[in-house]
Amino acid sequence: MKGGAAEVTVRVRYLSAVREKTGTRADDLRLPAGSTLAAVAGWLKLTYGIAVPDPSLMSTLNGYGWNQVPQGLATELHDGDEVALFPLLSGG
Amino acid sequence: MGRAAPRERKGMLKGYCGKVMRVNLTTRTTSVEPLKENEVKQLLGGRGIAAKYYYDEIGPGVDALAEENKIFFFTGPLTGTPLVSTTKFQLATKSPETRMYLCSNCGGDFGPQLKQAGFDGLIVEGRAAELTWLSLKDGAMEFHDARPWKGFTSVKTLEEMRKAFAETKAGAMAIGPAGERLVRISYINVDERAFGRGGPGAVMGSKNLKGVIVKGTGDITLADPPKVAEIRKAAVADLKTSRANHTKFGTPQYIEPLNTLGCMPTRNFQTGFFEECDKIDAHAMVEHYLQKNYACYRCTVACGKMCVVKEGPYAGARARTEFETVGLLGPNCGISDFAAIVKANQLCDELGMDTMSAGNAVALTMELFEKGLITKKDTMGIDARFGNPDALLGIIELIAARSGIGDLLAEGMYGVKRARPEWKRFILDVKGMPFAAYDPRGFTGNGLTNGTSNRGACHNVGGWTIRAELQSGKYDRYALEGKGALVKSAQDSRAYVDSIGMCTVVRGAFGFSESPTGEVLEAVTGYPFTPRLMEIAQRIYSMERIILNREGIRRKDDLLPERITKEALPSGPTKGRILTDEMYDVMLDEYYALRGWDSDGVVTEATMEKWGLKELLA
Numbered sequence: 001m002k003g004g005a006a007e008v009t010v011r012v013r014y015l016s017a018v019r020e021k022t023g024t025r026a027d028d029l030r031l032p033a034g035s036t037l038a039a040v041a042g043w044l045k046l047t048y049g050i051a052v053p054d055p056s057l058m059s060t061l062n063g064y065g066w067n068q069v070p071q072g073l074a075t076e077l078h079d080g081d082e083v084a085l086f087p088l089l090s091g092g
Numbered sequence: 093m094g095r096a097a098p099r100e101r102k103g104m105l106k107g108y109c110g111k112v113m114r115v116n117l118t119t120r121t122t123s124v125e126p127l128k129e130n131e132v133k134q135l136l137g138g139r140g141i142a143a144k145y146y147y148d149e150i151g152p153g154v155d156a157l158a159e160e161n162k163i164f165f166f167t168g169p170l171t172g173t174p175l176v177s178t179t180k181f182q183l184a185t186k187s188p189e190t191r192m193y194l195c196s197n198c199g200g201d202f203g204p205q206l207k208q209a210g211f212d213g214l215i216v217e218g219r220a221a222e223l224t225w226l227s228l229k230d231g232a233m234e235f236h237d238a239r240p241w242k243g244f245t246s247v248k249t250l251e252e253m254r255k256a257f258a259e260t261k262a263g264a265m266a267i268g269p270a271g272e273r274l275v276r277i278s279y280i281n282v283d284e285r286a287f288g289r290g291g292p293g294a295v296m297g298s299k300n301l302k303g304v305i306v307k308g309t310g311d312i313t314l315a316d317p318p319k320v321a322e323i324r325k326a327a328v329a330d331l332k333t334s335r336a337n338h339t340k341f342g343t344p345q346y347i348e349p350l351n352t353l354g355c356m357p358t359r360n361f362q363t364g365f366f367e368e369c370d371k372i373d374a375h376a377m378v379e380h381y382l383q384k385n386y387a388c389y390r391c392t393v394a395c396g397k398m399c400v401v402k403e404g405p406y407a408g409a410r411a412r413t414e415f416e417t418v419g420l421l422g423p424n425c426g427i428s429d430f431a432a433i434v435k436a437n438q439l440c441d442e443l444g445m446d447t448m449s450a451g452n453a454v455a456l457t458m459e460l461f462e463k464g465l466i467t468k469k470d471t472m473g474i475d476a477r478f479g480n481p482d483a484l485l486g487i488i489e490l491i492a493a494r495s496g497i498g499d500l501l502a503e504g505m506y507g508v509k510r511a512r513p514e515w516k517r518f519i520l521d522v523k524g525m526p527f528a529a530y531d532p533r534g535f536t537g538n539g540l541t542n543g544t545s546n547r548g549a550c551h552n553v554g555g556w557t558i559r560a561e562l563q564s565g566k567y568d569r570y571a572l573e574g575k576g577a578l579v580k581s582a583q584d585s586r587a588y589v590d591s592i593g594m595c596t597v598v599r600g601a602f603g604f605s606e607s608p609t610g611e612v613l614e615a616v617t618g619y620p621f622t623p624r625l626m627e628i629a630q631r632i633y634s635m636e637r638i639i640l641n642r643e644g645i646r647r648k649d650d651l652l653p654e655r656i657t658k659e660a661l662p663s664g665p666t667k668g669r670i671l672t673d674e675m676y677d678v679m680l681d682e683y684y685a686l687r688g689w690d691s692d693g694v695v696t697e698a699t700m701e702k703w704g705l706k707e708l709l710a
Contacts, residue, residue: 015352016345016374017337056334058563063353063665067565086349087337089559090597 007032008079010040015086018057022048031077037061038073040083052085060084104129106315107169107616108137113211115226115233117299118159118218122233127212133619134708137168137212139195139590140632142184145215146193147635147709152643156188156291157274157298159219165206166213168593169617172204172312172389175324175602176331177595179203179285179389188276188291188298189449189504190524190548192643193636196290197552197590199388200283202263208308220300223272225249227257228306238302243269245442246281246293249303259307266303267293268444270492274298276504277449277491281441284396284412285388288446289525290547291504315618323612327601328392335393338597339385341374342397343415348373350419353562354666355534357424357527359478360455361520361655364531365664368428372418376430386412393597401431406481411437419529420451425458426478436484443492452526453501454487456508459518472496517654523548523645532656534666535561537575540679543650544579546636552596555582572675576682581606584629591632631703634687638695638705647684647693652676 010029014022027047031039044050052059052066053073059066061075061083069075101110104127114123127141135141142164154160164184171178181203187194206214209230223238236256241249249266257264263283271278271293278293279286287293296302314320337345350356351369358366370376377399386396401409411417411434421427421436440447460466461476468474472495474486490498500508506524509516520527525548532539537557545554557578561569567578585606589596592613594604603610606626613621621628637645651657652671660670684691688699700706 013352015348017341019375020340055563058349058559060353060562064569065562065565067563068568084349084352086352087345089346089349089562090556 008035008077008081010077010081010083012040012044013082013084015084017087018050018085021050035077036073037066037069037075037077040077041073044085050085056088058086058088101126105132105169105617105619106313107173108132109207109210109212109312111211112213112215113228113233114215114217116218117216117220117224117301120220120235124231131708134628134704135632135635136588136591136621136628138166138171138180138182138593139184139197139587140628140635141213141591142166142182143193143195143632143636143639144708145213146184147639150186154186156186156191156295159299161186161295161298162215162217163292163295164213164215167203167207168591169613171593172207173314173616174320175390175594175612176327177388177391177393177598178593179391180590180593180595181206182590183287183292185292185295187524187547188274188278188294189506190290191506192523192548192645193639194290194292194547195553195590195636196287196292196547198280198282198285198287199595200263200285201261201389202265202282202306203593204389205261205263205306205308207312208310209306210308210310214304216299216301216304218299223300223302225253225303225305226301227253228304229259230307230309241302242272244302245269246444247442250281250283253303253305257305257307262305262307264303264305267296267301268442268492270444271297272302273492273494273502275445275492275494275502276507277446277453277502278444279446281444284386286446289448289550291446293444314616316615319611319615323602323610323615327598330601331393331598334600335395335597338393338395341378342395344374344377344397344413344418346415347418350530351423352665353534354661354664354669355531357419357520357529357531359426360424360459360518361527361531362459363663364534364661364666366423366428369423371428372422372430372433377413381430381434383410388595391595391598395597399434401434404431406431406435409435409438411441413437416529417447417451420448421454421484424451424455424529425484427481427484428479429481432481432484435481436488439485439488443488445488445492448528449504449526450488450491452505452520453491454484456515456518457487457497457501458483460515465515466497470497517658520653520655521549522652523649525549530558531661531666532652533661533669533671535569536572536671536675536679537561537567537578539652539656539671539676540575540579540683541582543652543676543680544583544683546633546640552586553583553590555579555586557582570669572678575679576686579679580683580686583633584626587629587632588625591628627703631705634689634695634699634703635705635709637687637689637693638700638709641694645693647680647691650680650693
């Protein structure tokens with residue numbers, strides 16, 4: 001269910017081996033408007049014990065690495081944003 | 093019965109045998125020559141030494157399928173040592189697919205066994221009068237009649253050789269019928285691993301060489317055995333956690349992330365997102381198809397995934413399925429049936445063809461067919477639409493049989509473009525080598541990787557950058573700044589890893605990064621290689637470029653295909669992304685400057701001087 005003006009909905013997807021830890025493909029988080037990426041990080045730690053950012057895990061916001069987002073954890077989230085977590089990639 | 097004495101040449105660095113076996117198939121003779129220690133100190137082994145032999149012995153005018161071409165197989169100092177995954181060896185040859193220098197690396201048991209037989213390298217030259225196989229037991233090479241095996245699959249040939257040779261744990265390589273028919277995308281099956289890219293199977297085919305098997309009983313002398321044991325113990329512990337996902341899912345674990353990032357080649361790179369990815373990802377594989385893990389020599393990770401189809405039209409199919417294979421035989425051909433991918437993988441293995449080049453060839457055929465540029469007359473009645481598993485299998489068979497359009501596809505993309513230049517805009521290659529399973533419109537650095545790889549489009553030799561482009565915080569995946577340096581650094585670290593004889597999957601546990609650390613090479617060889625590794629790597633990379641320059645390669649050959657530079661991705665997470673020629677030129681200029689090559693991609697005199705190449709190549 002989409003959030004109203006007072007809140008935003010962010011989809012968090014768990015790809016590949018990360019899904020082993022969460023047991024689900026994705027969660028839809030409803031967060032107060034103005035929430036930042038730090039809120040997602042806090043929720044992940046609390047819910048699944050997954051620490052993000054973590055050098056042994058890859059994390060993206062709308063296809064950009066969390067490290068690439070200029071405001072980092074202080075980045076404000078918007079309705080429909082998508083976070084993805086997946087194992088470290090290396091050449092296939 | 094005890095093990096034989098160490099076989100290294102007196103005075104040689106430890107970890108090496110100091111000897112190279114040369115086989116002439118024309119004269120049915122062999123000779124043994126020394127490995128030069130001064131060259132080893134400058135080029136390490138494996139890829140570096142093989143390239144030096146190629147430079148010395150394969151002139152620019154040599155045709156890949158002519159008797160004058162040779163295959164240089166070389167191990168590295170770590171190959172066969174009691175560490176982890178010391179399985180790798182390299183080849184250099186003139187590529188039938190790209191018509192230029194080819195380097196390729198491979199796992200399996202062959203490299204370690206060659207070393208234990210007393211040789212760092214094996215050079216195959218000439219052409220046998222009849223189909224032949226070779227056996228090497230320690231120092232004794234024998235020639236055998238392979239005519240009864242004509243037309244045998246590569247898998248069957250390996251079985252027959254093992255039966256006839258009757259030695260346990262031998263390393264073996266063989267070609268299939270595609271190699272015999274000089275299909276230019278033929279591979280060499282090595283203990284169910286592969287020298288996959290560039291068509292080396294056709295070189296063996298042109299030499300009437302069906303297979304080689306080797307068994308060694310000697311030891312490899314180490315400079316500091318207790319230190320080697322200590323390093324191994326620490327690495328095994330590290331890999332247990334750092335590569336746990338590889339053990340469980342293998343490289344197919346990348347399918348879902350790459351698709352989510354909008355970089356999964358789909359329907360001949362027409363887009364970067366495959367809508368049915370959940371049917372072919374690592375979870376689908378493990379749940380429905382995984383039979384067992386496969387481990388190379390002394391590997392504790394065991395990332396190979398042997399998949400078996402249990403039911404349906406492809407029941408009984410089995411293959412060791414990797415990310416690249418799934419990507420290029422799957423989404424790139426519009427295929428969402430994992431069972432069909434396993435079957436196509438098996439078919440390629442048996443016929444003896446590279447799954448990556450085959451996937452690109454099938455995808456090209458499907459696009460041409462859907463656009464009405466070819467018809468069922470060309471495809472021998474096959475309804476070659478994207479997503480049709482029977483078409484996937486049928487076109488692979490056409491290529492191996494050189495039948496219908498398969499005869500043209502068997503010439504590789506280089507041959508297709510020359511015969512049908514109007515199809516160029518549908519062909520995804522650089523220098524005749526088809527793309528791996530990444531769309532560079534989603535990662536600009538990956539575009540430079542493909543363009544400047546020394547064997548044509550290749551994600552490994554070209555320097556794999558995607559993690560750094562996404563995770564390091566130094567780069568924007570779509571930007572251009574710094575990508576020249578990033579790609580160069582990744583290429584260099586790969587060049588030395590390809591020269592030491594260890595698998596890249598475990599390199600991190602030994603300190604083999606862009607800033608190498610650790611003492612493993614010192615413990616094995618007794619020579620201080622580690623601080624010199626990046627210098628050695630840059631020497632190797634520019635030496636290979638000198639070879640390419642000699643073969644006519646210039647800036648124009650480093651450019652990307654039209655689909656990448658002129659067509660924006662139409663859908664998915666990377667919708668609208670493109671890597672134009674103008675964007676690419678920015679990265680290429682930075683890259684050439686950092687390499688010390690001129691603006692046309694030619695290695696300068698100063699760079700030759702800097703890396704000691706004038707003297708080395710004199």
